[in-house]
Amino acid sequence: VSLKPLKDEL
Amino acid sequence: MNVFRLLGDISHLLAIIILLLKIWKTRSCAGISGRSQVLFAVVYTARYLDLFTSYISAYNSIMKLVFLAASYGTIYLMFIKFKASYDHNHDTFRIEFLILPCVLLSLLINHEFSPLEILWTFSIYLESVAILPQLFMVSKTGEAESITSHYLFALGSYRALYILNWIYRYYAESHYDVIAIVAGIVQTVLYCDFFYLYITKGIYGQ
Secondary structure (H helix, E strand, C coil): EECCCCCCCC | CCCCHHHHHHHHHHHHHHHHHHHHHHHCCCCCCCHHHHHHHHHHHHHHHCCCCCCCCHHHHHHHHHHHHHHHHHHHHHHHHHHCCCCCCCCCCHHHHHHHHHHHHHHHHCCCCCCCHHHHHHHHHHHCCCCCHHCCCCCCCCCCCCHHHHHHHHHHHHHHHHHHHHHHHHHHHHCCCHHHHHHHHHHHHHHHHHHHHHHHHHHHHC
C-alpha cells in the first residue's frame, strides 16, 4: 500500500 | 481517473460556473460570502503552486488553471465590479479562526516538512473548512436563493464524490492519502445539514 500524497488529484 | 473522480471534478467545475453565472447574470453577489471566496482563492493558490514544479497531465494543468482563474474572477466580481451588492453586514465569520489552526496543523501533520508539501497540506485543511463563512451567512440570514443552494449542493457533492474515488483507489490501486481522506470527510460532514435541507426542500417544496 502506497501512502504517497495523491498529487494527480485536484 | 475513475468515474467518481471525474464526476467529482465535473461537480466542482459546475459549482464554480454556477456561482460566476449567478453573479454575472444578476449583476449581484448578494447572499454570497466574500470571505469563503477569499479562502477558496487561498486554497487554490497554495495547492496549485505545483503547476510550476511538476507536470501530471494536460487535464490536470488545465483544470488547475480554470479553478484559479474562476476563483480570482469571482473575487474580482465580488470586491470590484459588483462591490455595491456585496452583503458584508452578514458576512462576519472570523476567518483567522480557520486560517491559523490550519497553518498550525499543516506544520505539525504533513507528509514531508518542505515548503510545497506544507502549502499543499495547508490547502487541504483550509479547503475542508473554507465553506463555513458561507454556511454561517446562510444560517444568519435564514435563507439562500435557490441558485446559491445549487452552488452549495454542487460544491459539497464534489468532495463527497472524491471520498468514493478514494475508496475505489484504495481497492483498485492500493493507494490512499490519510490527510486528504480525513480532511475530505470533515469537509463533507460540514455540508450534511445543508444536504438534508436541500433534498427535503427540493422534494417537498418550501
